[in-house]
Amino acid sequence: MKGFHRQNKLFSLCGLNCGLCPMYLNKNCLGCGEENHSCKIARCSMEHNGIEYCFQCNEYPCEKYEKIDKFDSFISHRNQKSDLEKARQIGIEAYNAEQEEKVEILGTLLAGYNDGRKKTLFCVAVNLLQIHELREVLGKIENRSDLETLTLKEKSTFAAWLLKAAAEKNNIDLKLRKKK
Template sequence: MAVTEDTVSFVTCRHRLKDLDQLKRIGPAAFEAQMEQKLAILAELLEDYNEGRRKSFYCLAVTLLPLAELETVMTGLRTLNPAMPGKEKAAAAVNQLQAAAQRHDILLKRNLKKPDQEKTNIEKEG
């Protein structure tokens, strides 16, 4: 089965064409450096702002949001009180990432619709 925009995937495919264009535009070394920076941001989110239920959300946010926006969000999050409870820190991270996504018209939600489910639902209706 080919991966399509509608296929369930842990790593989203929504921006794959943009990513390929960027890779061509800036070159492999610069693209890899950006991915390493995003990986470091993801590691920090999972280490410091994850109350145990946000791994998928953070992976999606880091994948879809521009690096500059992620850096802005992280700068804001790093100013939070370190003594703040984990759930509050996670809520702050989610709120800031959601706000960043809205500024870029990005929906931070996985597309869980499987192509085969559509066919099954149509067959049931008919």
């Protein structure tokens, strides 16, 4: 979008964790409103003196947020509002530090445990699970005594199983929700 630029490429102004999105990771998306991407929320930000995050606006939450978390795109939208609130409460620097750790965990999962079929699952799981749960899952993976003898497919299946178990324990569905 002409005239709109973001400094923070990990966390969008509307609350998406862009750094955990498969499109962003594949370099198919440059983030909020960059280049030819049109976004009504980016346009709104420009109309409100270029606020960095929607929670900074006196009108937030506005009508743009009424159904924002009902469906997903390439990344889950389920935690947009709660992630914006968390960032507001703990501050952007602390929120970004957590997101950077999540990006590292996702990188580890994709580099060492993706059999070519788990990228979306790993992205959604890292986005929706809490950081302490992800650390625990990664610890279980890395501490498995026979890890070095497993094939990539077996490692991938084990990592996916642990992530699904952590999600199930918290009543989290790791499938992206499509618009019907």
